Amino acid sequence: MTSDDSTENGYPEPRQNHQLLGHEAVEKVIVDAWNGGRMHHAWLLCGPRGVGKATLAYRMARFVLSQGGENAGGGLFNDKPTSLFVSPEDPVFRRIAGGGHGDLKVVERLYDEKKKRLQGEITVDNVRAVGGFMSKTSAEGGWRIVIVDAADELNRNAANAILKVLEEPPSNAMMILIAHQPGKLLPTIRSRCRRLNLGTLEDQTVTSLLAQYCPDMATDDLYALAGLADGSIGRALQLHDVGGLELYTQLVQLLSGLPELDVTALHKFAERFSPADRDEAFVTVTALLNWWLARMIRFAATGSAPREVVDGELPAMQRMAAAQPLDQWLEVWEKITDLMSATRGLHLDRKQAILNAFFLLEETIRN
Incomplete structure (x- = not known):
């Protein structure tokens, strides 16, 4: 903080x-x-x-x-x-x-x-x-x-x-x-x-601190952002500053449509990260995608359903987990992580990186 x-x-x-x-x-x-x-x-x-x-x-x-x-x-x-x-x-x-x-x-x-x-x-x-x-x-x-x-x-x-x-x-x-x-x-x-x-904070503690630091935030958004923060008030505040909850909601909407990917909506979403001054937003959205996939893989491995941060997450995770075995999803996760890391490190096209990540997810579910 x-x-x-x-x-x-x-x-x-x-x-x-x-x-x-x-x-x-x-x-x-x-x-x-x-x-x-x-x-x-x-x-x-x-x-x-x-x-x-x-x-x-x-x-x-x-x-x-x-x-x-x-x-x-x-x-x-x-x-x-x-x-x-x-x-x-x-x-x-x-x-x-x-x-x-x-x-x-x-x-x-x-x-x-x-x-x-x-x-x-x-x-x-x-x-x-x-x-x-x-x-x-x-x-x-x-x-x-x-x-x-x-x-x-x-x-x-x-x-x-x-x-x-x-x-x-x-x-x-x-x-x-x-x-x-x-x-x-x-x-x-x-x-x-x-x-x-020092362990992660309880959701209630993160929510209480968010309410203190962001008094104008709606109650539902406080709870959602606390869930997205994964027990870190610092992460919650950083996400708040870059519009992380909105990014995550749009991300889940795209993931929920798989395998019928809304290509028009995807292009519009990915276009947001093309400008040179959107590096922080790109880092945030790639971290959120990585986090979502990690939770989906954990769900596939354990059968324990995670808390829904926004509506529609769990059905999307269930469909993806059922579509391919665990080792296949682990491989996809690693490919997407490497893609996003290379995009930042080598200053590659950020919009194309996001498009490629979603096309890979779509292909994996369909096969």
Whole structure:
């Protein structure tokens, strides 16, 4: 999720977000570690994109930095905190929200001015200062904290630089690593961190957050978008911004017509993604098609019907699952995934890629 006190979309960025829903058990682990004087020097927050890992990382940082010079465990006679909550009115909260706290450093991919997009990885140049930052005396007599968002985007040299810091951790210094795919991390990095896994959010939680961030959205659309988000509020908000629910509804309408493909409607749909500025929409629609096919294949393999996000999904899945054996659909899924990936990577005709994907589905059902 992203914003200042609000971004152009009105969603709070993790550094400005004061609430964390759906991960109370994970938060309790951290609070208990603090209260027991067992605050680890390195934490690895794992889970799917958009479920709240970065929000938790900043929540941890605010909490620890708001304790001043106290060590973990707080002091013999102090009340023990029961959560990591720090009021948005707290000076520490405000300074972190504004990116101006001297004892917090954030490592993330930088923006490439030439290519007008984020760099593909975090390089060693981005992390050179981490060791020196953590070994300095705290500017405010307390802790020094580094957040790496995300650690699985570190290149090899950058990862080795982070590992060196983890091998010799300074006192009263903490590193919080966020990982969408922790398997990509060096095993030696994983072994030096206390790992916490954040699972997907309940639909009810995603719906509640959507209602908060998108108050003008119709109730039915809130529920549908929550189902489409697959337990990720970040994914839900991204889909909302690009009209993902509308794209998905049209996608399902085309799939529901198979094997009698409405070629006119298909051409009109695919034409939407031809302009050069429609790359994000193309990425979204190909991801939605991939997701729909994955659910259909899972249904074919298990017989367990998925929740319908929009009307007509299940009958279409039933027809396709019955038309060909599972291994045939797996092959088709891989072909479509490769086609869409090549289309983006090689800047091929996006409209033609979508047409070819649907023609392949139509041919597979008919044969």
